[in-house]
Amino acid sequence: MKRRTLVAAGLTMPFANAMANANDSGKQRTFIVGYSAGGNVDNFARALGDRAGKLIKQPIIIDNKPGANEMIATQMVSRSEPDGRTILISTEAPITQSQFLYKKLSYVPEELTPIILLAQVPLVLVARSDLPVSNLKEFLAYAKKNPIIAGSAGIGGVTHLPIAMLAKMQGISWTHVPYKGSAAMFPDLISGRIDVCFTGSSAALSQIKAGKVKGLGVGTKERMSALPNVETFEENGLDGIGAKYTIGAYGPKGLPEEIRKQLVAVYTEVLKDPSFVSAAVTPNSYIVDGAHGSEFQEFLKKDRASQKNRVEASGAQLEG
Structure with missing residues (x-):
C-alpha cells in the first residue's frame, strides 16, 4: 500500500465551481454503507459525510444496508438515479470480488461508476x-x-x-x-x-x-x-x-462525468483536511489514497484479477 499526494489532478473546474450544483435541490444526499453501524467502513463514511456535508452546506445521511457481502447496498445504489445524490461507500469486495464468489449477482459490477479510492485499510x-x-x-x-x-x-x-x-x-x-x-x-x-x-x-x-x-x-x-x-x-x-482492503466511493451506471468530477473535488478536499486525517485516518493506521479517473479504473482492473485468484484458491462458492 502506498501513500499518495492528494491533488485535484484532471479537474477542470475550480473547487468553488465544483460546489455550484451541490445544493440545487432539496433531494436528500445519502451514503449507502453495506455494513451495520459502528464498523470500520461505517465510521469512515460518517466522518467523510459529516465534513463533505459541511462543504456543500447540505447534510449527508448514512443509510446502513448490511448483509450479503455488501451486495444489498451495492444493488440499491446500482438502481438509483445517476444524479450524484446516492453514493456507495464500500470496500472493493462487491465491485471486484463478488462476481467470482457468487454464481449470480443482482447487479453488474463493471457498470457502477468508480468515483474515488478514498483509503487503504x-x-x-x-x-x-x-x-x-x-x-x-x-x-x-x-x-x-x-x-x-x-x-x-x-x-x-x-x-x-x-x-x-x-x-x-x-x-x-x-x-x-x-x-x-x-x-x-x-x-x-x-x-x-x-x-x-x-x-x-x-x-x-x-x-x-x-x-x-x-x-x-x-x-x-x-x-x-x-x-x-x-x-x-x-x-x-x-x-x-491479502490482509488489507480499500474504502472507495461509487455511483450508479450513467453518472455524468461533470458530476463525478464535482464529487471527486469534494471528497479530495475532505481527504486533505488535517482535522479529518487526525480524527479518521491517523488513529486507525489507514492510508489516504485519492486515486480517481483512469488510475482508479486501473486499480480495479488489477484487483479483479487478484480477487479471481484468491477466490479460486479459497475454494469458496456461494449461490447469491
Missing part, C-alpha cells in the same frame, strides 16, 4: 483474550493442532478470504461464523464464542487497547506504530493472504 488478526497464544507464530502452531472457530464480517467478504487463505496455506482446520459487520462480531469474540477474526485496524485498536482481545498479526508492510509488538504477516512470509 490494513486488517488485524485478533483473538479472544484467553486463547493460549501471544503472537502470530504461537497462534499458527496452536491452530495446526487445534481446530479454530473464526468469525468474519460477512461470507466471502474482505475479512473472510484472508482467514480462508491463511487456513489453506497453513493447513489449519477451522469453522467459519459470518456476521453482519465487525460491530456484531466482537461481542462473540470477547465472550469466547469464536476464537479469532480479521477486522479493520480501527475496530481492532480500540478492543486491543481495552484489553478485551489480543492482536496477533497486522496487514501492513511494517509494524503499526499503535501496535509495535504485533507481528506483520509479511515478516512471517504470509503477505499473500
Whole structure:
C-alpha cells in the first residue's frame, strides 16, 4: 500500500465551481454503507459525510444496508438515479470480488461508476483474550493442532478470504461464523464464542487497547506504530493472504462525468483536511489514497484479477 499526494489532478473546474450544483435541490444526499453501524467502513463514511456535508452546506445521511457481502447496498445504489445524490461507500469486495464468489449477482459490477479510492485499510488478526497464544507464530502452531472457530464480517467478504487463505496455506482446520459487520462480531469474540477474526485496524485498536482481545498479526508492510509488538504477516512470509482492503466511493451506471468530477473535488478536499486525517485516518493506521479517473479504473482492473485468484484458491462458492 502506498501513500499518495492528494491533488485535484484532471479537474477542470475550480473547487468553488465544483460546489455550484451541490445544493440545487432539496433531494436528500445519502451514503449507502453495506455494513451495520459502528464498523470500520461505517465510521469512515460518517466522518467523510459529516465534513463533505459541511462543504456543500447540505447534510449527508448514512443509510446502513448490511448483509450479503455488501451486495444489498451495492444493488440499491446500482438502481438509483445517476444524479450524484446516492453514493456507495464500500470496500472493493462487491465491485471486484463478488462476481467470482457468487454464481449470480443482482447487479453488474463493471457498470457502477468508480468515483474515488478514498483509503487503504490494513486488517488485524485478533483473538479472544484467553486463547493460549501471544503472537502470530504461537497462534499458527496452536491452530495446526487445534481446530479454530473464526468469525468474519460477512461470507466471502474482505475479512473472510484472508482467514480462508491463511487456513489453506497453513493447513489449519477451522469453522467459519459470518456476521453482519465487525460491530456484531466482537461481542462473540470477547465472550469466547469464536476464537479469532480479521477486522479493520480501527475496530481492532480500540478492543486491543481495552484489553478485551489480543492482536496477533497486522496487514501492513511494517509494524503499526499503535501496535509495535504485533507481528506483520509479511515478516512471517504470509503477505499473500491479502490482509488489507480499500474504502472507495461509487455511483450508479450513467453518472455524468461533470458530476463525478464535482464529487471527486469534494471528497479530495475532505481527504486533505488535517482535522479529518487526525480524527479518521491517523488513529486507525489507514492510508489516504485519492486515486480517481483512469488510475482508479486501473486499480480495479488489477484487483479483479487478484480477487479471481484468491477466490479460486479459497475454494469458496456461494449461490447469491
